[in-house]
Amino acid sequence: MEDRSVTKTKMLLAFLVLYASTTCSQCDAAGTISASQTVRYNETIVSPQETFELGFFSPGNSTNHYVGIWYKKISIKTVVWVANRNAPLRDANGKLTLTLQGVLILRDTTMGTIVWSSENSSTTSVMNPIGQLLDTGNFIIYEEGDDHNQEDPIWQSFDFLTDTLLPGMKNGKNLVTGIERYYTSWKSEDDPAAGDFSVRLDSRGYPELLLLRDGQEIKFRSGPWNGLRFSGNPNMKPNPIYKYTFVVNQREIYYQYNLVNTSVYTRLVVQPTGHIERLLWHDSKQKWDFHSDPESDHCDQYAVCGPFASCNIYNSPVCSCLKGFEPISPDEWRVADSTHGCRRTARLDCGPGDGFIRYTNLKLPETQRSWYNQTMTLVECEKMCKTNCSCTAYTYSNISGTGSGCLLWFGNLTDIRTFAENGDTLYVRVSASELDSIKNSKSSGAGRRVRVLVPMALVVLAMLLSMCLFYRYNMKKKQQQETSGNNEDLELPLFGLSTLLKATNNFSINNKLGEGGFGLVYKGVLKGEQEIAVKRLAKTSTQGLHEFKNEVILISKLQHRNLVKLLGYCIEGAEKMLIYEYMPNKGLDSIIFDKTQSELLDWPARYHIILGIARGLLYLHQDSRLRIIHRDLKVSNILLDTDMNPKISDFGLARIFGGNQLEANTNRVVGTYGYMAPKYAGSGIFSIKSDVYSFGVLVLEIVCGEKNKEFVYKDNWNNLLGYVWVLHNEGESLQLVAKCLGESVNVSQVLRSIHVGLLCVQRHPEDRPTMTSVIMMLGSEGPLPSPKEPGFYVGKTKQDTNQSSCSYGTGSNNELSITMLNGR
Structure with missing residues (x-):
């Protein structure tokens, strides 16, 4: 009898061990969890291609425990989603269970309490709920038996973002279910709790993405989607790594990007410091490389110049009022405080005399108080704006192709910036007195009197023009002979040697600023009292003609506040000189x-x-x-x-x-x-x-x-x-x-x-x-x-x-x- 009892006990223990090991191995192998199955500490669920892994972890130096999803194939543990980010486990005695109702529950077994659950899951009973971790990093709960159920799951982690936007995630709103998908920074590297910064889609007016501090204060905005990119990011261009889309329809509004090259790992993260960063995994370096940051300079700060003003990082000061507007507080502008912005110099008549000034290469204004229609033409758009006294500006809502749609602004135009290129066009409403056409019409009477003299003036003008052309031809030919054709491709103003001799007092030693292997630099003053620095290349200069031309051609194409400004050049005989802005x-x-x-x-x-x-x-x-x-x-x-x-x-x-x-x-x-x-x-x-x-x-x-x-x-x-x-x-x-x-x-x-x-x-x-x-x-x-x-x-x-x-x-x-x- 005793031997039989021992044998039964051994068989029971073996069965329990086999059952427990089978449960864990099934989780790892299939990437799924069935109803009533449990994942405990040191057990994980792995996606089919072993791209992602779900389990318990402790971030940084923290002693708290969380359930999260991270990259499995990457050597550095990179967590992309956290379930209980605001409700940490104090010890390792936790378990994650899928209930018969299809609800995922994280329980603290020490306290006997539920610390987190997938609360938006259906509360009605389902036949066979399955939880599965996909190779996209999305954990879904669906009813077994129909592949369609995976496409429309009961619950998915992609609906509840943490600090990371992965390929395939949607940053936006589902207008049918009311789910808003946004991502929020961790408090710190050791604490995944919701931090101070979040990236949300603002659907008041035409949709755009906002980086918010404490959920309310705007730190940065993307600008509206213009059909190709966000208006505030002109460098957002097609690339071989990922493609992006922006969807606006009656069911949902969202931004999303998807991988073109699936072998690449990339993610968007909002850091605890408030920076949005795109990171790329560099396999040879075994680290995440910084790829881009939509907020790159002072002009990207929200409303830094106030309403009806534009920020241009290449100007000093960076803020300036739009045409037809003036600073609200000139004293504050004089001390570089432009936050109160600008106001109109003349009131709008709201009549046929009002018109629009066209601006190009802009980040479009904030769209909270805007209206849009995707089917109207630009002509219809202008007409609608002009007939509404509250309308302050308009443009295309979609610039792709030949342009389409209508976007109207009402009230203040806030957070505008000017780019060097690839910006958007905006038509700003101004009073009749500010329009160039009105100014031109005032001089039309004088123009009619001038036209009486046209026949006589044409004869005199033709004679003078012929003489000027002949003189210019001879001078240009002579100059080409003197420089041996070496000044081709130089697109800056050409200064004459006599002008520079006069400006520098015949290159007086008293005007000398410095020297180097190239020769000497002199201070000069032009007729308009403009101070200049003249770089005069010596005959023995280590900077030859090739370097000289290279410098002229390059700097003429560059414009930045931290690059010296080249005003012109001089090539005359053996002389080669560059004329710069003077640096005191x-x-x-x-x-x-x-x-x-x-x-x-x-x-x-x-x-x-x-x-x-x-x-x-x-x-x-x-x-x-x-x-x-x-x-x-x-x-x-x-x-x-x-x-x-x-x-x-x-x-x-x-x-x-x-x-x-x-x-x-x-x-x-x-x-x-x-x-x-x-x-x-x-x-x-x-x-x-x-x-x-x-x-x-x-x-x-x-x-x-x-x-x-x-x-x-x-x-x-x-x-x-x-x-x-x-x-x-x-x-x-x-x-x-x-x-x-x-x-x-x-x-x-x-x-x-x-x-x-x-x-x-x-x-x-x-x-x-x-x-x-x-x-x-x-x-x-x-x-x-x-x-x-x-x-x-x-x-x-x-x-x-x-x-x-x-x-x-x-x-x-x-x-x-x-x-x-x-x-x-």
């Missing part, structure tokens, strides 16, 4: 490397300069019409205007890259040693990462007030990068800070700048960040990746090499090195 504070090197002058720049000013240089370099690499590699970025090529705003100068060595070009090779290595990246200096291979290296050197020099190439420490020659690297590893980076900065130092900003500088000067280009990431890292407070050893040289330098190729500081030595090497 000269070159940055003439200040930070001078013991007396360096006290003029406290830490806030230096940090402002670092950020300005970063923005200018980002524009060259990404935001300009041409992708420009500068190749000679250094402290002496940073000029400072009256307000100490930095301007990148000297584009004689710059190169244009094609849209998809990543790097290039040259047989002629040019630039300045101490700023040149190792791969470029050694093999002639350069890319945007070459400029990033130079930027890193520049940042460390600004912080330390020392030259990289001439740095000496304890009687041993070394460069600055090596010393910074040693102190960083010893946790003594603050020893680097220039003593003249005193109490103005912001320790957090200084340490962050040094850290970012070291990331930029890493030996291998692929390790260095892009300028987009640099700006993000400088402006945030999150953790930074650890830098690897910098690409620095050790050894003695020969001479003091002060002056650059474009600075007009006080030095006189040539800092420019041009070396002929064979690229490998």
Whole structure:
């Protein structure tokens, strides 16, 4: 009897073990959970292709426990959805169960309470509820037996977003069920609870996406969808990774993107800091790379210029009133506070005299108080706006094809910005007195009197025109002979030599601003009292005609507040000159490397300069019409205007890259040693990462007030990068800070700048960040990746090499090195 009892007990235990193991293995293998099945701690559900995994986790340094979904194939545990984000489990005694009613329940077994459930599930009994994790990352609950049920599930996690928008997720509203899908930041990296920032679709008026703080305060808005992209994101273009759609119909309104290349992992995340970031998984680096951020500069801040004003990041100040409007508070505008915006200079008559002024390349105004019709023409749209006294502007609602639909605004026009290109068109209503046509009509009487004299004037005009053409032809022919045809393709104003002689007092030594290997720079004053800087190339200049033309052609196509503005050029005989805007504070090197002058720049000013240089370099690499590699970025090529705003100068060595070009090779290595990246200096291979290296050197020099190439420490020659690297590893980076900065130092900003500088000067280009990431890292407070050893040289330098190729500081030595090497 005893043997039989023992045998029965063993069989019962074996059955229970087999049952338990079968339950877990079925979850893992099939990616499903059936009614009454349970998932416990250390058990998971895996999607069919093992792309995603669902289970229990603890984020960061937290001791709390949550149920979430994460990428299974990625080495870094990346959570994309959290069930109980606002109701954490305090210990590992939790279980996730699917009930017979098709409700997913998370229970705290210690307390015996339900901490979370899929509360929107159907409460009516279903025959065979199944929970399944799909390879999209969506967990669905449906009734077994019909494939259609998977397409229309009882409940799905994609309806309840957390901080991530995955491919296939919908950011918007279901107008039938009332479900609103939006994603909200975590409170911190250790706490997935709902944070301060959320991305929602605003359907008041024409729909657009908003980034909100605390659910109410608008931080950023996308602008309305124009049929191709969001109006506030002109760089939103088709790409080989994902495609995006925006749906507006009677059933639902939403934004969605889907993968074109399914082997790529990408996600949109709203960070605890309030930034929306698109991230791409880089398999070779085993990390998430920052790809884009719709909010990139000051003009992206909501309503920064107030109503009836436009923000243009390339202007200073950035805000300006629309035509026919004036500042509400001129005193506040004078101190750069434009938030109260503008008002009309003349009241609308609401009659036939009112008209519209056409604006192009805009981010369209806020659409909360707007109306739209997808079938009207633009002519019908204008007519409807003109017949309604409250209508203030109109445009197409869809710009794809030849354009269609109608979008009307009522009341204030808020949060407008101007882009360099790819913006939208807006027709703004103004009074008759503001229309050019009305102004022209006032002079029509005088025009009729002038037309009486037309027959006689035509004869005289023809004679004068013939003489002018003949004279211009001879002068142009003579000029072409003198320059040997070398000034073709130069699209800036051509200054005569006599004009520049007069402006610079015959290139008087008293007007000399500085010099370099190219020659001299002089201050000049034109007839209109405009101050200029004239860069006069010497006959022995290291910048030849090719570099001269390159600089003219490149800068003429670039417009940014942190790039020096080229006003014109002169080629006459042997003379080659460039005419720039005058920078009263000269070159940055003439200040930070001078013991007396360096006290003029406290830490806030230096940090402002670092950020300005970063923005200018980002524009060259990404935001300009041409992708420009500068190749000679250094402290002496940073000029400072009256307000100490930095301007990148000297584009004689710059190169244009094609849209998809990543790097290039040259047989002629040019630039300045101490700023040149190792791969470029050694093999002639350069890319945007070459400029990033130079930027890193520049940042460390600004912080330390020392030259990289001439740095000496304890009687041993070394460069600055090596010393910074040693102190960083010893946790003594603050020893680097220039003593003249005193109490103005912001320790957090200084340490962050040094850290970012070291990331930029890493030996291998692929390790260095892009300028987009640099700006993000400088402006945030999150953790930074650890830098690897910098690409620095050790050894003695020969001479003091002060002056650059474009600075007009006080030095006189040539800092420019041009070396002929064979690229490998």
